[in-house]
Amino acid sequence: MLPAPARPGMSRDEIDTPALLLDLDAFEFNLDALDASLAGRNVRVRPHAKSHKCPAIARRQIARGAVGVCCQKVSEAEALVDGGIANVLVSNEVVxxxxxxxLARLARRAKMLVLADDAENVRALQKAAEEAGVELEVLVELDVGAGRCGVAPGEPAAALAGLIVAQGNLRFGGIHAYQGGAQHLRTVAEREHAIAKATTLVRETLAALRDKGIAVPVVTGAGTGTYPIEASGGVYGEIQPGSYVFMDADYGRNLDGEGRPVATFRQSLFILATVMSRPSPTRAIVDVGLKAHSVDSGMPVVADIPGATYVRASDEHGVVELEPGTDLPLGTKIRLIPGHCDPTVNLYDWLVCTRSGRVEDVWPVSARGAFY
Amino acid sequence: MLPAPARPGMSRDEIDTPALLLDLDAFEFNLDALDASLAGRNVRVRPHAKSHKCPAIARRQIARGAVGVCCQKVSEAEALVDGGIANVLVSNEVVxxxxxxxLARLARRAKMLVLADDAENVRALQKAAEEAGVELEVLVELDVGAGRCGVAPGEPAAALAGLIVAQGNLRFGGIHAYQGGAQHLRTVAEREHAIAKATTLVRETLAALRDKGIAVPVVTGAGTGTYPIEASGGVYGEIQPGSYVFMDADYGRNLDGEGRPVATFRQSLFILATVMSRPSPTRAIVDVGLKAHSVDSGMPVVADIPGATYVRASDEHGVVELEPGTDLPLGTKIRLIPGHCDPTVNLYDWLVCTRSGRVEDVWPVSARGAFY
Structure with a gap:
């Protein structure tokens, strides 16, 4: 783990770079905004911790009523349980x-839930739970259109649930129906269409389960892009937004019903970069490249400075084009909005929490790199 | 730092995934191949350690005659010096x-070289060196066509060299003329054209320095894609290939004079992935996504299995399309060739060294995440 790039009390200019900044005012606004957007909806919140990998954030989400968190890997779950989280859904297959x-050993210390989409894997889960002397709660993952993991809806899903019910150390936890491909569809109509299709497939599966007499504790899924739709449909009992705490440039391109960027949440996550070269009046080079942000969803966006565009990344450099007259001297620290928050956070050991330009706290990204 | 995913003696199937594998036979072949390709050329080798971030590899490069290594960040240099490397060029501006x-403190323990492309930065380097009571060797970075950092060739570069010469604690180390944009040009003709242009700009600069009576200890630059050109041009006295120890899918697309993939080096770096879901006969999901490889140069390539194509990555999943009949059961471990080695290595704490399918050693990627 690298030393932290900042200490409480520092000004922004004293923070070493690259650094991952969390604007606490915007972060707390986002926690409030999620609650406000769910007022009157009868859904539980289980935020996704793969976005932040940070027990300090997970504890704040739980303190606001979240039933627990999700994560994607057993090693992430270990970091979260070590950080005091008592209820963790590994929203993924563990093979x-x-x-x-x-995974089974973790269930001695916390309530552990996990997904399955395969009969052989269900038997392996039973074996591991039995050997550890624990109970695991297992949800059936449905493929509701994302084309990734998951069993086919309806009868195949009900058969797998039946197999789970038959295992001595497993409890059937419900249906996992996350439509990852819908989160970044740009218009409300597209997102509603995708989630309507997903919901139809869930209903089909619920009918097949009813026929078998299998009770379904919960239907869970949804992300930052679509959760208002699932939360108001009457089928999903739990939602899993993750990125809402941070936001990113890609989520910033989702549109609301009037064709404007969705404004429910504020950008709270920034990368602090230093201008390390000024080779020409229209070009600045910053010290943040491919090893300090993920470009899978495009380049980061320069905050605060109109006329500055981050156009190209190499391993340790970012090329920023400047409109003529833009004042950006060597050594200036600038903020970037990452293209995609999740894989960017994974590159940092520390989250530098600021308020009004001062460092207030420094939180470890405890599950950074935890991909086992 | 995560626990290592393997121990010496393990078979490949016992390695936890995702894991970064180094095929030692191919790696040693590559060390030999670089030497062989330079036979009769009067150039020094200073391999770039930003690719591997691993002192165990740097020590092997030095043992074969490298004069030292390059890296891009001061924190990388710290990890390398801690790992026993006595001569490190930070081939970048430090601001x-x-x-x-x-940087200056490191010069008490090792010979440290660094680049400059700005007069104010040269004065800051002098101040830091003076305060630490050390000498720093400073090379002038030229922009030879990559459009990143660097001063303009000719008179501006010579003026900056003059400023370095005038500082009490700085020594002028020469000209840094790396054409990063040329490394992945696909044809020999394109690469030769780009390096010919760069070399012309270097010659112009050497003439301007001669006019000022400033001796130039070395011209350094070049990468895995172009180094045979620089090494035979008579102007570059030092080359800096980095990726040659590993190779990657993107370098695998560079062509030789006959239009075939350049075959000087072998692929030694692989990502080991586990098949974690088999939702359909033509789709396998592996546990290696955006947090386990960098997609800036495209998707990884599936090794060993004809008919399997890694088509899409999400945070923790990779979607592999299979031709009908491809046998890939749940739990199978498969090898992927990363699209771009440098930012992929940066995601791993450990390099699992294998020979003939057995783990022989496990090396820490000591400078993983060292971006300060």
């Missing part, structure tokens, strides 16, 4: 004896 | 008092 044994 | 002080 292989080593990982299954670790 | 900001904190970083400059750390």
């Amino acid at each position: 292989g004896a080593t990982k299954l044994a670790r | 900001g008092a904190t970083k400059l002080a750390r």
Whole structure:
């Protein structure tokens, strides 16, 4: 783990770069905004911790009423349980004896839930839970249109649930129906269409389960892009938004019903960069490249400075084009909005929490790199 | 730092995933191949350690005659010096008092070289070196066509060299003329054209320096894509290939004079992935997504399995399309060739060294995440 790039009390200009900044005012606004947007809806919130990998944030989400958190990997779950989180859904399949044994051991210390989409994997989960002397709650993952993991809706899903019910150390936890491909569809109409299709597939599956007499504790899913739709549909009982705490440039391109960027949440996450070269009046080079942000959803966006555009990244450099007359001297620290928050956060050991330009706290990204 | 995913003696199937594998036979072949390709050329080798971030590899490069290594950040240099490397060029501008002080302190323990492309920065380097009571060797970075950092060739570069010469604690180390944009040009003709242009700009600069009576200890630059050109041009005295130890899918697309992939080096770096879901006969999902490889140069390529194509990555998943009949059961471990080695290595704490399918050693990626 690298030393933290800042200490409480520092001004922004004293922070070493690259640094990941969390604007606490915007972050707390986002926590409030999620609650406000769900007023009157009868859904539980289980935020996704793969976005932040940070127990300090997970604890704040739980303190506001979240039932627990999600994560994607057993090693992430270990970091979260170590950080005081008592209820963790690994919203993913866990395959292989080593990982299954670790998952089962975690269930001695916290309520652990996990997904399955395969009969052989269900039997391996039972074996691991039995050997550890624990109970695991297992949800059936449906493929509701994302084309990733998941069993086919209806009868195949109900059959797998039946297999889970039959295992001595497993409890059937419900249906996991996350439509990842819908989160970044740009218009409300597109997102509503995708979630309507997903919901139809969930209903089909619920009918098949009813026919088998299997009770369904919960239908869970949804992300920052679509959760208002799932939360008001009457089928999903739990939602899993993750990025809402931070936002990013890609989520900033989602549109509301009037064709304007969705304004529910504020950008709270920034990368602090230093101008390390000024080779020409229209070009600045910053010290933030491919090893300090993920470009899978495009380049970061320069905050605060109109006329400055981050156009190209190499391993350790970012090329920023400047409109003539833009004042950006060597050594200036500038803020960038990452293209995609999740894989960017994963590159940092520390989250530097600021308020009104001062460092207020420094939180470890405890599950950074936790991909086992 | 996560626990290592493997121990010496393990078979490939016992390695936890995702894991970064180094095929030692191919790696050693590549070390030999670089030497062989330079036979009869009068150039020094200073490999770039930003690719591997691993002192165990740097020590092997030095043992074969490299004069030292390059890296891009002061914190990388710290990890390399801690790992026993006595001669490190930070082939980048270092800006900001904190970083400059750390750079100067390193010069008490190792020979440190650094680039400059700005007069104010040269004065800051002098101040830091003076305060630490050390000498720093400073090379002038030229922009030879990559459009990133660097001063203009000719008179501006010579003026900056003159300023370096005039500082009491700085020594003028030569000209840094790396054409990063040329490394991945696909044809030999394109690469030769780009390096010919760069070399012309270097010659112009050497003439301007001669006019000023400033001796030039070395012209350094070049990468895995172009180094045979610089090494035979008579102007570059030092080359800096980095990726040659590993190779990647993107370098695998460079062509030789006959239009075939350049075959000087072998692929030694792989990502080991586990098949974690088999939702359909033509789709396998692996546990390696955006947090386990960098997609800036495209998707990874599936090794060993004809008919399997890694088509899409999300945070923790990779979607692999299979031709009908491809046998890939749940839990199978498969090898992927990363699209771009440097930012992919930066995601791993450990390099699992294998020979003939057995783990022989596990090396820490000591400078992983070292971007300060």
